[in-house]
Amino acid sequence: MDDATQPEDSPALRELYAGFEANHLKPLWTQIGNLMPRHPHPRAVAHVWKWSTLYPLAKSSGDLVPVGRGGERRAIGLANPGLGGNTYISPTMWCAIQYLGPRETAPEHRHSQNAFRFVVEGEGVWTVVNGDPVRMSRGDFLLTPGWNFHGHHNDTDHPMAWIDGLDIPFSFQNDVGFFEYGSDRVTDYSTPNLSRSERLWCHPGLRPLSGLQNTVSSPIGAYRWEHTDNALNQQLLLEEEGHPATVAQGHAAIRYVNPTTGGDVMPTIRAEFHRLRAGVETVTRREVGSTVFQVFEGKGAVVLEGTTHKVEKGDIFVIPSWVSWSLQAETTFDLFRFSDAPIMERLNFDRLKIEDDRQ
Numbered sequence: 189m190d191d192a193t194q195p196e197d198s199p200a201l202r203e204l205y206a207g208f209e210a211n212h213l214k215p216l217w218t219q220i221g222n223l224m225p226r227h228p229h230p231r232a233v234a235h236v237w238k239w240s241t242l243y244p245l246a247k248s249s250g251d252l253v254p255v256g257r258g259g260e261r262r263a264i265g266l267a268n269p270g271l272g273g274n275t276y277i278s279p280t281m282w283c284a285i286q287y288l289g290p291r292e293t294a295p296e297h298r299h300s301q302n303a304f305r306f307v308v309e310g311e312g313v314w315t316v317v318n319g320d321p322v323r324m325s326r327g328d329f330l331l332t333p334g335w336n337f338h339g340h341h342n343d344t345d346h347p348m349a350w351i352d353g354l355d356i357p358f359s360f361q362n363d364v365g366f367f368e369y370g371s372d373r374v375t376d377y378s379t380p381n382l383s384r385s386e387r388l389w390c391h392p393g394l395r396p397l398s399g400l401q402n403t404v405s406s407p408i409g410a411y412r413w414e415h416t417d418n419a420l421n422q423q424l425l426l427e428e429e430g431h432p433a434t435v436a437q438g439h440a441a442i443r444y445v446n447p448t449t450g451g452d453v454m455p456t457i458r459a460e461f462h463r464l465r466a467g468v469e470t471v472t473r474r475e476v477g478s479t480v481f482q483v484f485e486g487k488g489a490v491v492l493e494g495t496t497h498k499v500e501k502g503d504i505f506v507i508p509s510w511v512s513w514s515l516q517a518e519t520t521f522d523l524f525r526f527s528d529a530p531i532m533e534r535l536n537f538d539r540l541k542i543e544d545d546r547q
């Protein structure tokens with residue numbers, strides 16, 4: 189910052205500054221550069237976590253750490269190296285790998301924070317949301333919007349791991365969180381193939397007349413892989429046939445939405461799924477707000493501020509605000525994405541800059 193306006197040092201000035209200090213005051217002119225940088229200057233850093241590292245550590249936790257009331261979840265949060273030891277993957281979002289051993293139950297509770305789960309591999313756990321058992325299987329995206337009771341139970345003899353995403357840091361920074369315990373066990377141990385929420389809501393283009401009131405969060409408990417996969421396949425097939433369908437050449441993408449509004453699934457979190465054909469590179473972009481990807485299948489790379497990181501199935505990476513990024517697909521490249529875009533858009537802070545003219 190230009191310091192032409194900084195005052196000359198003098199005993200009187202030092203006395204003034206001591207007066208500020210003693211009275212919990214800080215002058216803007218000494219810190220405007222940090223408070224109002226010319227563009228976002230995140231403390232969070234871009235970072236990649238390898239699934240080949242995460243999963244064995246989660247598994248060891250399963251061997252050593254019980255799950256139950258108090259600790260609530262065997263969840264290991266990804267702590268952004270730039271955020272001073274806080275368990276935040278970004279200033280607004282939490283991301284954790286959660287691990288549930290054979291026949292284990294994670295007790296029910298509820299909190300103001302909005303949560304989702306995404307399953308990169310495995311099956312056999314049901315999450316019970318307000319008494320509705322929701323099957324968790326590979327590729328499924330599951331919702332637990334704020335203040336809904338939820339617990340998990342593993343109905344099999346093998347362990348299962350998945351990722352949790354929440355708005356915990358946003359909630360913590362703004363002191364908006366409430367929390368309550370529920371049942372020490374889940375309230376319904378049945379294992380239906382489809383949750384009641386799906387039976388009511390998951391029929392394309394059809395809205396139940398019992399659900400005409402719009403809801404802040406999506407009423408759908410699980411967005412199934414078969415639908416996501418088919419939607420992406422159809423986009424690429426339509427593109428091959430010469431019809432507009434993809435977001436860019438060779439790049440199919442969907443956003444999970446609240447069927448009552450067409451908007452994001454929850455007030456603070458956006459979730460999407462992207463599929464790139466082998467050889468496709470995305471444009472390089474910068475966006476306000478933070479975003480997290482998990483590779484679901486395939487191999488490729490993410491370029492973060494010009495540095496290329498190879499990533500494959502299960503790897504998770506975070507892109508803080510205004511960090512440049514692009515994706516490169518080595519094989520067909522499937523990625524789950526979530527971000528704090530609903531917060532940024534609602535508050536009108538969202539901004540996008542495309543850095544080059546590739547497709």
Ligand SMILES: [Fe+2]
Nearest residue numbers: 297299303338
């Ligand atoms: Fe929870």
